[in-house]
Amino acid sequence: MKSEVIKARDIVTSFGETVIHDKLNLTVNRGEIYGILGESGSGKTLLLKEMIMLHKPTSGHITILGNELSNIDYQNAQKLRREWGILFQFGALFTSLTVAENIELQLKEYTDIDKRMRDELVKTKISMVGLPIRAGGLYPSELSGGMIKRAALARALAMDPKLLFLDEPTSGLDPIGARNFDSLILELKELLGITVVMITHDLDTIYSIVDRFCVLADKHVVAEGTLESVIEADHPFVERFFKNDYAKRRLEYGGR
Amino acid sequence: MNPTCIKIEYYSNHTTIYASGDWTIHNVPKIDRVLKGFSCHRRLVWDFSAVSSFDSSGILLFMGYHDKFLSHCRVEVVGYTKAQERMFRLLLAHKVDDLIPKVERGLFYSIGKNTVSSYDVFVKFVNFTGYIMVAFLRYFTHPKNIRIKEIVYYMERSGVGALFIIALTSFLVGMVISYQSAVELAKFGADIFIVDLAGISITRELAPLITAIVVAGRSGSAYTAQIGAMKITEEISAMRTMGFDPYYFLILPRMIALMISLPLLIFFADMMGIAGSMLASYLELGISSHQFLNRMQEVLDIKHFWIGIVKGPFFAMLIVMIGCFRGLQVTDDTESIGYQTTASVVNSIFFVIACDALFSILLTKWGL
Numbered sequence: 293m294k295s296e297v298i299k300a301r302d303i304v305t306s307f308g309e310t311v312i313h314d315k316l317n318l319t320v321n322r323g324e325i326y327g328i329l330g331e332s333g334s335g336k337t338l339l340l341k342e343m344i345m346l347h348k349p350t351s352g353h354i355t356i357l358g359n360e361l362s363n364i365d366y367q368n369a370q371k372l373r374r375e376w377g378i379l380f381q382f383g384a385l386f387t388s389l390t391v392a393e394n395i396e397l398q399l400k401e402y403t404d405i406d407k408r409m410r411d412e413l414v415k416t417k418i419s420m421v422g423l424p425i426r427a428g429g430l431y432p433s434e435l436s437g438g439m440i441k442r443a444a445l446a447r448a449l450a451m452d453p454k455l456l457f458l459d460e461p462t463s464g465l466d467p468i469g470a471r472n473f474d475s476l477i478l479e480l481k482e483l484l485g486i487t488v489v490m491i492t493h494d495l496d497t498i499y500s501i502v503d504r505f506c507v508l509a510d511k512h513v514v515a516e517g518t519l520e521s522v523i524e525a526d527h528p529f530v531e532r533f534f535k536n537d538y539a540k541r542r543l544e545y546g547g548r
Numbered sequence: 549m550n551p552t553c554i555k556i557e558y559y560s561n562h563t564t565i566y567a568s569g570d571w572t573i574h575n576v577p578k579i580d581r582v583l584k585g586f587s588c589h590r591r592l593v594w595d596f597s598a599v600s601s602f603d604s605s606g607i608l609l610f611m612g613y614h615d616k617f618l619s620h621c622r623v624e625v626v627g628y629t630k631a632q633e634r635m636f637r638l639l640l641a642h643k644v645d646d647l648i649p650k651v652e653r654g655l656f657y658s659i660g661k662n663t664v665s666s667y668d669v670f671v672k673f674v675n676f677t678g679y680i681m682v683a684f685l686r687y688f689t690h691p692k693n694i695r696i697k698e699i700v701y702y703m704e705r706s707g708v709g710a711l712f713i714i715a716l717t718s719f720l721v722g723m724v725i726s727y728q729s730a731v732e733l734a735k736f737g738a739d740i741f742i743v744d745l746a747g748i749s750i751t752r753e754l755a756p757l758i759t760a761i762v763v764a765g766r767s768g769s770a771y772t773a774q775i776g777a778m779k780i781t782e783e784i785s786a787m788r789t790m791g792f793d794p795y796y797f798l799i800l801p802r803m804i805a806l807m808i809s810l811p812l813l814i815f816f817a818d819m820m821g822i823a824g825s826m827l828a829s830y831l832e833l834g835i836s837s838h839q840f841l842n843r844m845q846e847v848l849d850i851k852h853f854w855i856g857i858v859k860g861p862f863f864a865m866l867i868v869m870i871g872c873f874r875g876l877q878v879t880d881d882t883e884s885i886g887y888q889t890t891a892s893v894v895n896s897i898f899f900v901i902a903c904d905a906l907f908s909i910l911l912t913k914w915g916l
């Protein structure tokens with residue numbers, strides 16, 4: 293199989309006069325953790341939404357797992373939607389279902405797994421993301437911000453998707469929880485060979501688990517590649533983000 | 549790829565389970581079915597060397613049966629990869645035996661819950677009514693607080709916006725009742741009495757009711773949904789913490805706007821209803837519009853018109869209060885917006901009709 297999982301070419305996105313993306317390109321390879329970095333409002337979430345078919349780019353082509361999104365038919369789109377798991381920036385849990393039911397939903401709809409096995413899976417997922425098991429019986433409105441993130445990750449992982457989209461997975465988590473998230477994602481990548489696309493501002497995540505990433509600024513991808521190569525890029529945002537005192541200190545004390 | 553993913557071979561001194569293919573979520577039910585009917589009594593060898601891919605459900609399935617077989621016989625697992633072993637350890641570390649707590653929803657539970665919550669809603673509504681009344685009075689002692697801009701905005705949204713649908717419904721109702729009665733009246737040769745009949749029933753009862761019902765369906769539901777959504781997104785909490793009392797900022801402007809526009813809408817509905825009745829009388833009984841209006845001036849006591857109009861502010865108050873109250877009752881899940889919106893419309897239509905009945909009784913008692 294081809295090693296490119298996602299290929300975005302010449303993506304243009306605009307709302308009326310406002311241009312958010314101006315011909316940007318990026319490539320995500322199979323089995324890597326790919327980061328998307330950029331300032332607030334640079335259009336990261338929007339780009340993610342375009343990849344998962346929630347928003348159509350004004351022009352340009354996105355290919356995911358060999359499907360060209362601009363002319364995908366309904367059948368294939370539905371098939372594609374079952375192959376990925378998504379963690380939204382604000383969780384987007386179903387408010388009328390408990391956490392356990394949220395996680396169970398796809399398992400129930402798309403597989404013939406029996407109830408006992410489903411429960412087993414749900415419990416494992418709840419525990420993996422670091423939630424106490426009693427949280428499974430709670431409704432989203434009864435959760436804290438960090439718990440919502442965790443529950444949403446558990447839901448994204450429910451079907452063991454081959455492709456995982458994460459929008460700021462570690463924001464809103466305590467530092468220890470964030471690192472546990474990182475190692476869980478890394479472990480799943482290594483064990484199951486999944487591909488992860490994640491939006492993140494978290495330097496620790498970038499230093500420790502991200503294989504390659506791109507930097508979104510000025511409507512373009514201004515740098516793409518491994519940490520070493522991106523840091524070399526000559527752009528004010530990269531400068532500001534990686535060459536400030538904190539980042540420098542962090543880099544000295546240990547990357548991967 | 550082996551579609552069954554599993555094969556069991558019996559040898560002289562042991563049994564071997566050959567696992568193969570994809571031990572992934574879509575194959576797990578099939579594998580599960582095969583393993584369910586299998587029980588071992590001798591040495592068991594579980595060979596994983598032909599497994600091409602796996603995921604957590606596959607490994608979890610293995611874990612379950614491994615434990616089960618282990619209690620009956622010796623189990624030897626061979627041919628697994630490093631990754632499979634690590635996955636096994638990861639899942640083992642997160643194996644939980646506790647059950648996910650579930651809320652039991654028996655019959656008695658729901659009876660009890662509904663009883664308590666109905667009582668609760670009632671108390672809250674009384675509380676809400678009191679608060680609104682106080683706020684309402686306070687509004688007029690501090691006229692500076694009156695938010696003219698919002699009031700005008702809601703008058704346009706709920707008043708002007710409803711003109712067309714109210715025109716249509718009241719015209720049709722005026723026409724229909726006149727058509728129906730025309731047939732009966734013609735039997736007695738009492739054609740012209742159609743004017744008395746239509747005039748009184750439209751101005752006094754029908755126009756206010758139709759207007760209130762349309763407005764309850766149109767604006768009452770909108771208020772519930774708006775306020776409910778604001779509740780979910782915590783806009784209401786944000787307002788409260790910034791010192792903007794939602795009663796003054798959200799509810800009173802809507803209430804005053806509707807209390808002004810509903811009587812005007814009723815007047816409009818009167819005219820449209822009478823126009824409808826006039827058309828029906830002309831078509832069915834040949835009464836000209838000139839005759840119709842002359843007769844109306846003679847027989848229609850102005851008090852009927854005023855009674856109809858006076859009902860307006862009362863209906864408006866009910867609709868807005870119920871709509872906003874239901875909106876504030878929305879809890880944190882999206883389903884409750886739907887529930888409360890339905891409840892809002894049903895309640896406000898019921899209370900409008902009940903209030904109308906009360907008017908009838910009281911006015912009859914007072915001889916009006």
Ligand SMILES: Nc1ncnc2c1ncn2[C@@H]1O[C@H](COP(=O)(O)OP(=O)(O)OP(=O)(O)O)[C@@H](O)[C@H]1O
Pocket residue numbers: 307312330331332333334335336337338339381
């Ligand atoms: N529906 C919309 N209409 C107009 N502009 C929009 C719309 N959706 C997003 N935008 C604009 O697109 C830009 C990118 O938004 P996006 O949510 O992708 O930001 P982001 O990079 O994810 O930021 P953050 O890091 O804060 O989450 C923003 O400037 C936003 O104002």
Ligand SMILES: [Mg+2]
Pocket residue numbers: 336337338381459
């Ligand atoms: Mg975002």
